[in-house]
Amino acid sequence: NAGVTQTPKFRVLKTGQSMTLLCAQDMNHEYMYWYRQDPGMGLRLIHYSVGEGTTAKGEVPDGYNVSRLKKQNFLLGLESAAPSQTSVYFCASSYSVQGNQPQHFGDGTRLSIL
């Protein structure tokens, strides 16, 4: 099993450009999450999904949109990239059984906005 796979691994954008980050999981998890990691700030939740066709805002949602059209995929979109969105983006997934369950992370997408 691949677990959680993120594409692309690296990307450089110019201010104002758009792009989509793809997260795919093969563990049949209901819950999926997008986090961003910045130096000295840990990981912060951008958006999350509790099932196919559902999405919800996290702690830092501004400037991002998400979609969960298929259970195994969770897409993160930047409509008009800004330098403040330079970060490392991590996707995670987990089971939805009663009680919080361990999250499994991908290896991240390193995004630079010039």
Next chain:
Amino acid sequence: GENVEQHPSTLSVQEGDSAVIKCTYSDSASNYFPWYKQELGKGPQLIIDIRSNVGEKKDQRIAVTLNKTAKHFSLHITETQPEDSAVYFCASAGGTSYGKLTFGQGTILTVHP
């Protein structure tokens, strides 16, 4: 919302020594406390977790303790090895949060041979 504070931000130990990382949380409804290890260029990997109905959990050289009254929990690594060098994150989640995690700021652990 929940706030998680993690200390120290950096920790340097000699191989074979013990390492302790501490976290405090603010939301008394939090009931799940995982610890993640992140190696360079990789995503966080779960190393141990604890739920609010227990005070301590061990897994070989790693242990976590939880004090619900004081709202703090700690990671203990004994007999440290150079391969333990990484960034460690604590996190918390509440009972109705759909597993959403609030992370601490991270601790860079360096184990010197």
